[in-house]
Amino acid sequence: xxxxxxxxxxxxxxxxxxxxxxxxxxxxxxxxxxxxxxxxxxxxxxxxxxxxxxxxxxxxxxxxxxxxxxxxxxxxxxxxxxxxxxxxxxxxxxxxxxxxxxxxxxxxxxxxxxxxxxxxxxxxxxxxxxxxxxxxxxxxxxxxxxxxxxxxxxxxxxxxxxxxxxxxxxxxxxxxxxxxxxxxxxxxxxxxxxxxxxxxxxxxxxxxxxxxxxxxxxxxxxxxxxxxxxxxxxxxxxxxxxxxxxxxxxxxxxxxxxxxxxxxxxxxxxxxxxxxxxxxxxx
Amino acid sequence: xxxxxxxxxxxxxxxxxxxxxxxxxxxxxxxxxxxxxxxxxxxxxxxxxxxxxxxxxxxxxxxxxxxxxxxxxxxxxxxxxxxxxxxxxxxxxxxxxxxxxxxxxxxxxxxxxxxxxxxxxxxxxxxxxxxxxxxxxxxxxxxxxxxxxxxxxxxxxxxxxxxxxxxxxxxxxxxxxxxxxxxxxxxxxxxxxxxxxxxxxxxxxxxxxxxxxxxxxxxxxxxxxxxxxxxxxxxxxxxxxxxxxxxxxxxxxxxxxxxxxxxxxxxxxxxxxxxxxxxxxxxxxxxxxxxxxxxxxxxx
Numbered sequence: 072x073x074x075x076x077x078x079x080x081x082x083x084x085x086x087x088x089x090x091x092x093x094x095x096x097x098x099x100x101x102x103x104x105x106x107x108x109x110x111x112x113x114x115x116x117x118x119x120x121x122x123x124x125x126x127x128x129x130x131x132x133x134x135x136x137x138x139x140x141x142x143x144x145x146x147x148x149x150x151x152x153x154x155x156x157x158x159x160x161x162x163x164x165x166x167x168x169x170x171x172x173x174x175x176x177x178x179x180x181x182x183x184x185x186x187x188x189x190x191x192x193x194x195x196x197x198x199x200x201x202x203x204x205x206x207x208x209x210x211x212x213x214x215x216x217x218x219x220x221x222x223x224x225x226x227x228x229x230x231x232x233x234x235x236x237x238x239x240x241x242x243x244x245x246x247x248x249x250x251x252x253x254x255x256x257x258x259x260x261x262x263x264x265x266x267x268x269x270x271x272x273x274x275x276x277x278x279x280x281x282x283x284x285x286x287x288x289x290x291x292x293x294x295x296x297x298x299x300x301x302x303x304x305x306x307x308x309x310x311x312x313x314x315x316x317x318x319x320x321x322x323x324x325x326x327x328x329x330x331x332x333x334x335x336x337x338x339x340x341x342x343x344x345x346x347x348x349x350x351x352x353x354x
Numbered sequence: 355x356x357x358x359x360x361x362x363x364x365x366x367x368x369x370x371x372x373x374x375x376x377x378x379x380x381x382x383x384x385x386x387x388x389x390x391x392x393x394x395x396x397x398x399x400x401x402x403x404x405x406x407x408x409x410x411x412x413x414x415x416x417x418x419x420x421x422x423x424x425x426x427x428x429x430x431x432x433x434x435x436x437x438x439x440x441x442x443x444x445x446x447x448x449x450x451x452x453x454x455x456x457x458x459x460x461x462x463x464x465x466x467x468x469x470x471x472x473x474x475x476x477x478x479x480x481x482x483x484x485x486x487x488x489x490x491x492x493x494x495x496x497x498x499x500x501x502x503x504x505x506x507x508x509x510x511x512x513x514x515x516x517x518x519x520x521x522x523x524x525x526x527x528x529x530x531x532x533x534x535x536x537x538x539x540x541x542x543x544x545x546x547x548x549x550x551x552x553x554x555x556x557x558x559x560x561x562x563x564x565x566x567x568x569x570x571x572x573x574x575x576x577x578x579x580x581x582x583x584x585x586x587x588x589x590x591x592x593x594x595x596x597x598x599x600x601x602x603x604x605x606x607x608x609x610x611x612x613x614x615x616x617x618x619x620x621x622x623x624x625x626x627x628x629x630x631x632x633x634x635x636x637x638x639x640x641x642x643x644x645x646x647x648x649x650x651x652x653x654x
Binding site: 081082084085088089092095096097098099101102114117118122165166167169170172173174177178179180182185192194195196198199200201202203204205206207222223225226228231256260284285287288291292303306307310317320321323324327328331332335343 | 358361362363364365366368369371372373375376378379380382383384386387390397448449451452453454455458459462463465466468469470471472473476477478480481485486487490491493494519527531576580582583586587601604605608609614617618621622624625628629632633636
């Protein structure tokens with residue numbers, strides 16, 4: 072029942088959106104195209120359409136990337152962040168998962184009240200207490216250490232609540248059967264509960280990774296200098312150096328984005344579902 | 355009896371690690387922030403701390419920098435909320451209608467969401483630079499070069515446009531989910547009555563999306579209130595404090611100047627605003643879920 076007029080309108084809409092998307096993406100296209108050029112070429116191309124076209128493949132095509140990778144600590148910063156993310160995913164799933172399980176399935180004093188408190192904590196903006204976090208970590212002598220960075224990031228009321236919501240609908244008879252087999256509660260949690268809830272574990276892991284990878288304020292406070300910087304802070308240190316050219320800056324920010332693109336393309340389903348169902352993981 | 359006791363011990367053991375961390379890194383900081391907000395605690399000389407009552411609360415509202423930071427933040431919210439919210443709604447409506455390349459459009463407008471704030475800010479320093487690509491594009495269109503982030507009048511709007519650009523794809527996905535959840539029977543009924551596309555939009559799409567709109571607009575508002583990284587990377591709060599935000603002031607007062615007392619007062623005031631917004635959002639969206647629930651039970 073599609074009329075010719077509707078068909079024509081749809082083509083017009085497609086073309087309008089295509090042009091809009093090109094305008095929308097022009098900063099990204101410019102970033103990619105010019106990350107392969109020396110600064111002289113970036114300036115020379117600025118006033119023509121060549122500004123949005125990568126240079127021809129020649130010997131100096133990857134020069135900005137190679138310079139950044141060899142002359143700066145960039146790889147180190149990327150590896151640091153991967154390490155922080157891995158540690159925080161494991162600790163986060165265990166600590167928040169155990170707490171979520173306790174709130175869902177185990178009767179202990181004030182359980183309902185704790186659940187209420189966890190839900191209230193979800194609305195406290197982290198910026199409020201970041202000064203005190205900094206003070207506590209400084210008092211513990213943990214500034215510029217991995218531990219100082221990781222400790223305040225492990226527990227997350229939002230993730231506890233997410234785990235609790237999933238665990239609460241797990242069947243109880245599996246637990247009773249496991250108890251008859253003399254399976255202890257911890258073993259039961261790790262060998263039965265977590266494997267039965269792969270989807271929420273994946274969601275929490277993906278959001279933890281994105282959070283660690285993109286975080287700026289907290290690592291900028293904890294890591295004052297040196298080898299421990301995370302990718303975002305390292306990126307800022309490299310690009311604000313006067314010796315870094317525009318082309319190298321564009322190469323750095325392109326490379327910092329690559330791991331996130333990989334995560335998004337593998338877990339787009341979990342992420343979009345997370346976005347639609349919660350919608351509250353802003354920023 | 356014994357079993358119940360061992361179960362509650364097990365519960366405490368499972369909840370324990372989280373509770374310890376919650377105590378050190380959430381409860382303690384919250385209590386300390388509240389307590390310090392009534393003192394002149396200066397971290398470099400803690401011995402000279404006095405209880406000052408409400409003095410800080412009066413001081414921050416008289417403080418020139420904090421007042422400007424507050425008005426800048428409000429200005430940022432006023433620019434970005436309609437831009438990002440209506441932009442996302444418009445994009446979602448168009449992409450829902452389009453029949454070709456739907457998947458490409460969803461990805462294309464989502465790309466900036468994937469980039470971190472530090473990356474986007476670093477990129478847009480180049481885009482906004484006086485001899486940058488945006489000025490050369492404007493030059494082609496016959497518009498004279500603009501100072502963007504280098505001028506006190508344009509810096510904040512420039513950062514707001516950039517932030518809306520970065521975030522719009524996120525809310526677009528939320529709206530697309532909302533549009534697809536609208537019951538198609540409503541449109542079929544409207545088609546029977548020969549409703550025009552505009553009537554269908556006004557009488558079906560908009561009312562059905564209203565709860566989601568409230569949710570999204572408040573989410574953007576809360577996010578905008580928390581804005582910090584963009585001016586930190588791009589302008590350092592300048593030129594002449596024009597991009598200095600509330601969170602920036604908290605950060606500088608607390609961790610650069612070590613005036614923890616004053617920073618705590620600012621943090622309490624800030625938390626107050628954000629939590630009011632969150633509570634309003636929770637109440638309004640809970641209302642929506644209840645209505646949805648009613649609809650479902652009616653269907654049965």
